[in-house]
Amino acid sequence: MNNVEIELSKPITAHGETLSRLVLREPVAGDLRDFPMGLEKIPFSAFLDIAARISGVPPSSINQLSARDALRVAGVISGFLDVTAPAGGTPPS
Numbered sequence: 383m384n385n386v387e388i389e390l391s392k393p394i395t396a397h398g399e400t401l402s403r404l405v406l407r408e409p410v411a412g413d414l415r416d417f418p419m420g421l422e423k424i425p426f427s428a429f430l431d432i433a434a435r436i437s438g439v440p441p442s443s444i445n446q447l448s449a450r451d452a453l454r455v456a457g458v459i460s461g462f463l464d465v466t467a468p469a470g471g472t473p474p475s
């Protein structure tokens with residue numbers, strides 16, 4: 383899978399710049415360290431942690447995402463991992 387670019391509904395600030403798009407690359411094994419896997423539900427915070435790792439955007443900037451954008455990001459990550467997205471998130475097709 384290639385990188386996925388998400389047009390943000392509300393810009394965020396990262397590295398002193400305003401971002402209106404977020405580019406997520408497909409995670410590699412190292413990005414998934416400490417990511418909970420298994421039958422239990424995956425906490426939303428885990429998706430945000432991975433989003434920071436695969437976008438190159440600091441966690442403090444990821445925390446600025448609107449709820450809608452954060453759910454879209456979680457949906458993309460779910461699609462990369464072939465797991466169920468949190469409620470409201472939609473994995474890429």
